[in-house]
Amino acid sequence: MELSLSAADESFRQEVRAFLDAELTDELREAGNKDTSVFTDKEWNLAWHRILYAKGWVAPGWPKEYGGTGWTEMQRYIFAAECARAGTPNLSPMGLRMCGPMLMGFGTQAQKDFYLPRILSGEDYWCQGYSEPGSGSDLASLQCKAVSDGDDYVINGTKIWTTHAHFANRMFCLVRTDSSGKPQTGITFVLIDMETPGISVEPIITLAGEHEVNQVFFDNVRVPKTNRVGEENDGWTVAKYLLEFERGGAYAAGLRVGVEKLKSLMASEASGDGQMLSDDQAFRAKVADFEVALDAQEITEHRVMSALSNGQNPGPASSMLKVTGTEMKQRLDMLAVEAIGTYAMPLQPDARKPGSNVAPVGPAEAMVVVPSMLNNRAASIYGGSNEIQRGIMAKLVLGL
Structure with a gap:
C-alpha cells in the first residue's frame, strides 16, 4: 500500500492548513484544546460549524448532491488529521455524521428536502434517543412505547445518556410499536421536535463534573407519522445502518x-x-x-x-x-x-x-x-x- 501523499493530496493539505490558520480564532483553539469529550459545548461547536458551512466544508462525508464537498477518502482523512492537529472544536456528530447519512439512505424525499439543509446550516441541533434504563447494548429490549392514534404516534417512556439533549431542538429516536413478536421486529424510527409538549430533560452530571448527558422523559408526546423514517416496526433496520456511521x-x-x-x-x-x-x-x-x-x-x-x-x-x-x-x-x-x-x-x-x-x-x-x-x-x-x-x-x- 502506498502511504505517502500524492502531489495533489499534499497541495490539498497545504490548502487546509492555510484555511485553519486564517479562520481558527484563538477562542476556538482554546475551546478545542480544553475539550475533554468528543462533544464540544454547543456555543463553540456551532461557531466552528458556521465557519465551515460558509466555506462549504462542514460535511466532508456527504455526497456533493446533498451539499457535501465531493472530496476523496484521502482528502477527508487529511482534513480530519489537520483539524485534530490544529485543535479545532469538535462538531456535533449527531446531525452531520449520523442523522444526515441515515436520511439519505432511508428518508422520504420530503424529509431529505426539509432536514438535510437544516443539518448543514446548523439550524437543527440533534440528539439521539436510543438507550434506555436497562436497554443499552441490548438495545432491542427498549420499552419506550409509541401507540398509533390517527395521524400521530403517542409516545410514553424515557431515554437515558442522551448527549446534548439540553441543547437539541431535534431527536432521532427508537420507539416500540409492537411487543408481540421478536424484539427487533416491533421497533419504529421517528424524528421528534424537542419543543413538543410532554418532553422533559433532566441533567446527568458525569464523574468529570460535566453536564454532557441527560435523561429525557416522554409523557403523551404526539409525533406525526410523517416523521417516521422507514416502515412501521422496521426501525431496527434503520438503526443498524445509522450505527455503522456512529461506530x-x-x-x-x-x-x-x-x-x-x-x-x-x-x-x-x-x-x-x-x-x-x-x-x-x-x-x-x-x-x-x-x-x-x-x-x-x-x-x-x-x-x-x-x-x-x-x-x-x-x-x-x-x-x-x-x-x-x-x-x-x-x-x-x-x-x-x-x-x-x-x-x-x-x-x-x-x-x-x-x-x-x-x-x-x-x-x-x-x-x-x-x-x-x-x-x-x-x-x-x-x-x-x-x-x-x-x-x-x-x-x-x-x-x-
Missing part, C-alpha cells in the same frame, strides 16, 4: 496529536526518582510500544478508506475500528495520567472553561487529562459496547 471513523489522527501532547508532558515532568520522564527508559518503552500499535491502527484505517472509496458502506469494519480506536484512546489516557503524577488530583472545572481567568494548578495541559480519561471510559460502551462489536466481527468477518 466507524478515523482515530489515528487524534491519537497522534495525543502522543505529541504526551511527549510535551514527558519533557516537563519528572518521574518518581527525579529524572525527566523523557529520560525514563521504562516510560519511554511504554510510549514506543503504543506508537507501534498506532502505526498499525493508521494503516488499517487507510486500508478501510481504500474499500470505502469503491463505494462500500462501513459494514463490520466500523466495528473493528471502533474497538481498536476506543481502546487505544483509553490506553493513551492512562499514559497521560501516569505522566502528570500528582497534578491528576486537582478538580478544576472552572479553569477548563474557554475564556476562564482561573489559573490552573500545575501545567495547563494537565488539567484536562483526568476529565478526558474519565469521559473516555465510556468510549468502549457508547455506540454499542466493544464486547458487542467483537460479537459482530466474529459473526460477519470470521463466520463463527
Whole structure:
C-alpha cells in the first residue's frame, strides 16, 4: 500500500492548513484544546460549524448532491488529521455524521428536502434517543412505547445518556410499536421536535463534573407519522445502518496529536526518582510500544478508506475500528495520567472553561487529562459496547 501523499493530496493539505490558520480564532483553539469529550459545548461547536458551512466544508462525508464537498477518502482523512492537529472544536456528530447519512439512505424525499439543509446550516441541533434504563447494548429490549392514534404516534417512556439533549431542538429516536413478536421486529424510527409538549430533560452530571448527558422523559408526546423514517416496526433496520456511521471513523489522527501532547508532558515532568520522564527508559518503552500499535491502527484505517472509496458502506469494519480506536484512546489516557503524577488530583472545572481567568494548578495541559480519561471510559460502551462489536466481527468477518 502506498502511504505517502500524492502531489495533489499534499497541495490539498497545504490548502487546509492555510484555511485553519486564517479562520481558527484563538477562542476556538482554546475551546478545542480544553475539550475533554468528543462533544464540544454547543456555543463553540456551532461557531466552528458556521465557519465551515460558509466555506462549504462542514460535511466532508456527504455526497456533493446533498451539499457535501465531493472530496476523496484521502482528502477527508487529511482534513480530519489537520483539524485534530490544529485543535479545532469538535462538531456535533449527531446531525452531520449520523442523522444526515441515515436520511439519505432511508428518508422520504420530503424529509431529505426539509432536514438535510437544516443539518448543514446548523439550524437543527440533534440528539439521539436510543438507550434506555436497562436497554443499552441490548438495545432491542427498549420499552419506550409509541401507540398509533390517527395521524400521530403517542409516545410514553424515557431515554437515558442522551448527549446534548439540553441543547437539541431535534431527536432521532427508537420507539416500540409492537411487543408481540421478536424484539427487533416491533421497533419504529421517528424524528421528534424537542419543543413538543410532554418532553422533559433532566441533567446527568458525569464523574468529570460535566453536564454532557441527560435523561429525557416522554409523557403523551404526539409525533406525526410523517416523521417516521422507514416502515412501521422496521426501525431496527434503520438503526443498524445509522450505527455503522456512529461506530466507524478515523482515530489515528487524534491519537497522534495525543502522543505529541504526551511527549510535551514527558519533557516537563519528572518521574518518581527525579529524572525527566523523557529520560525514563521504562516510560519511554511504554510510549514506543503504543506508537507501534498506532502505526498499525493508521494503516488499517487507510486500508478501510481504500474499500470505502469503491463505494462500500462501513459494514463490520466500523466495528473493528471502533474497538481498536476506543481502546487505544483509553490506553493513551492512562499514559497521560501516569505522566502528570500528582497534578491528576486537582478538580478544576472552572479553569477548563474557554475564556476562564482561573489559573490552573500545575501545567495547563494537565488539567484536562483526568476529565478526558474519565469521559473516555465510556468510549468502549457508547455506540454499542466493544464486547458487542467483537460479537459482530466474529459473526460477519470470521463466520463463527
